[in-house]
Structure formats: structure tokens, C-alpha cells
Amino acid sequence: MSAEAFADLSGLESLIQSQEEGIEIEILNEKGEPIGLKIGFVGPDSDRMQKAMRDVAAEFAKKAAERSSLDAATDDSDDRMIAILAKSTTHWSPNPKIGGQVIPFSEENVRNLYAKFRIIRDQVEVRAVRRSSFTKS
Template sequence: MAGLDRFEEIQNTSDAGVWMEIEDPTNGEPLGMHLKLMGEDSEIYQKHLRKHRDKHLKKRTKNLKWDSFEAERTELLVACTVEWKNITYKGEQVEFTKENVRWLYSTYRGIRDQVDEFIADRANFLGE
């Protein structure tokens, strides 16, 4: 594959989403829990980003607080999470809902960081 085809592939795969396996934060071992994520080139990601940039430009936000940035980033990651498999809490399967995704990322920052890094790496969105 050559030329612009690679960019088109990344764009298409970013919109469709790819599976990421959550890793143990201490040793990097896969945990068997999976999240299907859209990439930063997806329309959802870009739309969400534009919405928040427009909000800050409109308000001319000069003193953006870290908590506000972190909350917006979490919402962006929630929007880019389209499915999950085998997410368990205290031995029980957790249903996939946007509310539960928000809970997961707000409660477990290590998972949120893995998701953030995965979404930002375009290589993850090249076809297999």
C-alpha cells in the first residue's frame, strides 16, 4: 500500500474502532479485558475536540483549570469507546453503557491513560 492509501486506512479504521486489551499496570501483562476504541482521526473524536475548543474560544478561557481539562478529556475518551468485552468488577460482568465507561475511566486512571495513549497512536489503526 502506498501514497494516501495509508491515511485513508487509518481514517476508516479510526471510525470503525479497534480492540485494545487492558494491561496490568505493574507488569504489562494482558488482563483479558478489551475495549473497542475509535482513533483520534475518527469523526467522533474530531467533533468532540472541536466542540470543546469552540467553547473555550467563545469564552476566551484564560484560566482553564486542570480538573476541567481532565473532565473534558475523560468525556472525549468515553465518546471514543464504542464497546467492551469481559470487563468485570468484583467477579461480576459490568454492562457496557456510557455511564459505566465514564465510571471506569474516572475511577481507574491507569486504564484511562492506556486508552488515551492507544487512541493517540495512529499505528494502532492500521489494518491487521
Template sequence: MGFDLNTIEMRCHAETGVNFEILHPKTGKPIVDGDGKTLWINMSGSDASRIKSAVDERAAKREAEAKAAAAKNELVPLRTWQDNEDDMIEDLVLLTNGWSDNWVLDGKPFPFSKENAAILYRRFPEIAAQMTSRVTVRLNFLPTSASA
């Protein structure tokens, strides 16, 4: 019998998402609450169709803006660091599917919503960096049943 390629197919998991524990920036260990439960975020991967569509739409919009500026003999404004950060956060929010129910911010429960995800990634760039590095590694979306 042949090898079933479905056992190494990662795109499905990239679409549905995987739970990633949040690591403490200093220790590298999972952050836990007072009850010993880890904080996690469920993220889709960079191969998810929705992120590819969003990136394509953003590129098309920029191309249209550049053509419109050229038609008026105007310069296209240079992209700033803030523009790039905004794109990164927008992409992370799009890929964020949810998180554990034990998040607290400023002493108040911090439930998952797309708006709260944007707040989280803006205020805590170290968490944004963790999620960025995880969603771009395809092996993170390898089915757990896959064997070497």
C-alpha cells in the first residue's frame, strides 16, 4: 500500500487553526494563570486562504493607488514603519480565531474579539512576534497523527 499524503497535509490545519501557548518573554515558559491554566491563542496559518486573499486585496489597492497617482503625475507616498505594523496587526487579527478564557487586562477579563485581538497585538508586540513566528512555520500545522 502506498503512502497517504493526507497524513502530511497542513493546509487544512492552517485553515482551522492550532492553539499556541503564550510564552513569557523572559523565561520562554508558558504563561499560566493563578489556577495553573495556560494562556493560549488559536491561530490559523499563513497558508490559510483568507490571509492570502487579504494580502492580494491590499496589493491590488496599493497598485491602483500608485496608478492613480501616476496618472496625476503625483508621487506615491512612501510606506512608513507604522503602515507596515498596521498591516502586520491586521493580518494577525485575521488569523486569530480565539483564545483561552483566562485572559485579564488592566484587572478586567479580556475575552476574545477581533477588536481585543488588535488591542493585544498593538499593546504587546512580544505576543504579536510570537504569533507571527508561529503562523509562518508550516510544521506547526502538521497533523498530530503524522509520523515520520
């Protein structure tokens, strides 16, 4: 008798759990040096990210329906990504300061930060969309 072959999916289960828990990254400046801001977010398979994608799709579909059919279609992919990332961001630490004003954590403030500072958004996006970012070492 031979042993029955099987595929062990325990590693994938662990990956899903780590995406639900999320990760935190240190934001770097253009020289690759830490600026003192850490941002946390969940992974692409997490319930929160999946809900964010559905909510953003509905939000943008509603906006499109409200526009006149004579309006030219715009490429809103950046705005969509910013909205999804903002909904998937769990925290930042410490609160950043822009022009002397402290910016507390909120979804709206995260959207504004990602829209204003592409360098920050890019660092979050590149890690948030990759499952490999959430594998335990």
C-alpha cells in the first residue's frame, strides 16, 4: 500500500492570517533614509482590503452614474488606488506634521497624505499589493 498524496495548505492559511494582522513599514525619504513615520496596513487577501475594493468600486460607480453622459471619461485609477490604500491603512505613528500642523490618523487624512506625497503612497502600495510582503520570515 502506498501513502495517500495530499497538498498541505497550512502555509496559505498562515499567509491569510498574517494579511489580516497586517504589517507596519518605516517610510523612507528619497535617499532611502527613514523619516520617522511608520504606517500599518493589511494585505490584499484580508477581509478589510477586499471590503475596501468593493466599497471603492461602488463609490466610483456612483460618481460615474451621477456625471452627465456628455462628460469625458477620466482616468481615475490613481484616485481609486489611493482610496483603497486609505481604507486598508490601519494606523500611522507618530502623527505627521505638515506645515506646522499635526495630522491625526483618519481615513480622510490618509487619503490626503497619499494624494499629496506620491513617495509615501508608492512605498505603501508596493508592499500592500504583494502577498509576499506578509510572509513570516
